Amino acid sequence: MRRSRQLLALRHRxxxxxxxxxxxxAEAPPVSVQNVSKIYGRTAAVxxxxxxxxxxxxxxxxxxxxxxxxxxLRMIAGLNQPTQGDVRIFGHKTKDTRAHVGYMAHAPxxxxxxxxxxxxxxxxxxxxxxxxxxxxxxxxRVGLDPALTRRVGQYSQGMRQxxxxxxxxxxSPQLLLLDEPFSNVxxxxxxxxxxxxxxxxxxxxxxxxxTHQLGLMAELADExxxxxxxxxxxxxxxxxxxx
Amino acid sequence: MTNSLLRLIKxxxxxxxxxxxxxxxxxxxxxxxxxxxxxxxxxxxEPTTEExxxxxxxxxxxxxxxxxxxxxxxxxxxxLRNGVLDAYRVSPAPAEALLLGKVVSNFIFVALLECLMVPxxxxxxxxxxxxxxWQLAVILFLGTWALVxxxxxxxxxxxxxxxxELMLPLLLLPVSIPAVTSMVGATTAVLTGDGSPLxxxxxxxxxxxxxxAASFALFDMVLNAE
Numbered sequence: 248m249r250r251s252r253q254l255l256a257l258r259h260r261x262x263x264x265x266x267x268x269x270x271x272x273a274e275a276p277p278v279s280v281q282n283v284s285k286i287y288g289r290t291a292a293v294x295x296x297x298x299x300x301x302x303x304x305x306x307x308x309x310x311x312x313x314x315x316x317x318x319x320l321r322m323i324a325g326l327n328q329p330t331q332g333d334v335r336i337f338g339h340k341t342k343d344t345r346a347h348v349g350y351m352a353h354a355p356x357x358x359x360x361x362x363x364x365x366x367x368x369x370x371x372x373x374x375x376x377x378x379x380x381x382x383x384x385x386x387x388r389v390g391l392d393p394a395l396t397r398r399v400g401q402y403s404q405g406m407r408q409x410x411x412x413x414x415x416x417x418x419s420p421q422l423l424l425l426d427e428p429f430s431n432v433x434x435x436x437x438x439x440x441x442x443x444x445x446x447x448x449x450x451x452x453x454x455x456x457x458t459h460q461l462g463l464m465a466e467l468a469d470e471x472x473x474x475x476x477x478x479x480x481x482x483x484x485x486x487x488x489x490x
Numbered sequence: 491m492t493n494s495l496l497r498l499i500k501x502x503x504x505x506x507x508x509x510x511x512x513x514x515x516x517x518x519x520x521x522x523x524x525x526x527x528x529x530x531x532x533x534x535x536e537p538t539t540e541e542x543x544x545x546x547x548x549x550x551x552x553x554x555x556x557x558x559x560x561x562x563x564x565x566x567x568x569x570l571r572n573g574v575l576d577a578y579r580v581s582p583a584p585a586e587a588l589l590l591g592k593v594v595s596n597f598i599f600v601a602l603l604e605c606l607m608v609p610x611x612x613x614x615x616x617x618x619x620x621x622x623x624w625q626l627a628v629i630l631f632l633g634t635w636a637l638v639x640x641x642x643x644x645x646x647x648x649x650x651x652x653x654x655e656l657m658l659p660l661l662l663l664p665v666s667i668p669a670v671t672s673m674v675g676a677t678t679a680v681l682t683g684d685g686s687p688l689x690x691x692x693x694x695x696x697x698x699x700x701x702x703a704a705s706f707a708l709f710d711m712v713l714n715a716e
Contacts, residue, residue, distance in 0.1 A: 372501035372583075
């Protein structure tokens with residue numbers, strides 16, 4: 248059931264897709280990272296990392312500060328190019344599958360001078376989404392009131408994080424990349440976000456999340472990937488999956 | 491140009507105009523800079539009417555060139571706050587829509603500034619045109635486009651460098667010399683009535699076409715450069 252839903256979703260061609268943009272193959276893994284390294288000057292931020300993510304699973308990327316987690320996530324999102332190696336999303340280059348990927352960075356990626364809905368309307372247009380209903384639903388899913396006219400600059404840190412998540416999910420991406428979505432979020436909102444992510448995984452989406460808050464993740468994650476000094480040192484199933 | 495590209499350009503333009511309306515970062519910076527240039531030059535020189543006609547073209551375009559530089563840095567800086575440019579880069583929207591939206595919004599800001607500053611130039615320098623006002627309007631249009639298309643492109647190139655305030659003039663000014671020479675020559679020809687401004691206007695039009703095409707061809711690379 249989950250698989251057929253995913254196949255159906257992948258056949259949908261996004262209106263904002265360029266002529267060259269490819270509808271991703273449902274047979275290919277959502278993420279395939281092969282021998283990827285990222286070198287800045289004389290420093291290797293990521294060294295020869297290889298892994299494959301399966302569909303409809305929740306992955307947590309862990310590691311100490313400076314381990315290369317965010318750099319790796321940015322390469323998967325297509326924001327940075329690997330110095331060596333290859334990243335494929337649903338079997339294609341990252342730039343060809345952008346409509347099917349949601350990305351939430353450590354920074355909120357929002358305009359401070361616009362309200363929440365104004366932000367979502369602008370980003371919605373980039374993905375060919377012009378329906379306010381879709382955008383309002385995304386705001387409601389993260390626990391924000393779409394009628395809020397306050398500018399984002401006046402939002403609390405937690406509200407910004409939630410709006411940033413709404414921006415990453417409003418187009419129902421098959422692959423969701425999240426960098427520290429729980430930072431500066433109060434415990435109640437964290438639980439709400441965790442439930443939303445669990446629902447998305449159940450709906451067939453693949454999630455790769457970078458976090459330090461392992462407490463919440465122990466219940467959600469299917470697998471943990473651990474980076475240390477730029478190298479992938481382990482990829483293990485969670486207790487939840489083992490059970 | 492496809493419908494979806496036009497919609498994206500419109501969305502980018504509307505967003506830029508809304509951000510500017512609420513913050514007034516760009517327009518205020520340009521206005522005060524241009525005002526200062528006009529006032530300081532008018533105190534520094536006391537030209538006769540004839541001298542004014544010969545000098546005004548140069549003063550006018552130099553004031554707008556430097557005002558535009560001040561504005562362009564601001565217009566890209568807001569895309570870096572909160573890392574918001576990354577949200578554009580991960581979207582399927584083409585880079586050209588961002589460039590054209592920003593070029594048109596910057597063009598509107600500079601054109602508005604010109605509407606305010608031209609009467610002041612006439613007042614401070616006691617100007618009257620010996621040539622056609624329509625030719626002057628075409629020169630203003632082409633000159634503004636030349637400044638804005640190049641400026642927006644090079645501002646995007648310099649935005650992620652550490653000394654972007656210094657880097658933009660270093661990149662932009664040498665490339666703008668042919669355009670500035672044509673703008674000043676054509677404006678002076680219209681104001682003084684000495685010779686035809688048409689050759690300079692043609693040169694300016696060619697410059698606009700070449701640099702518009704080059705900016706569009708290269709902008710995707712600039713936007714995604716690390």
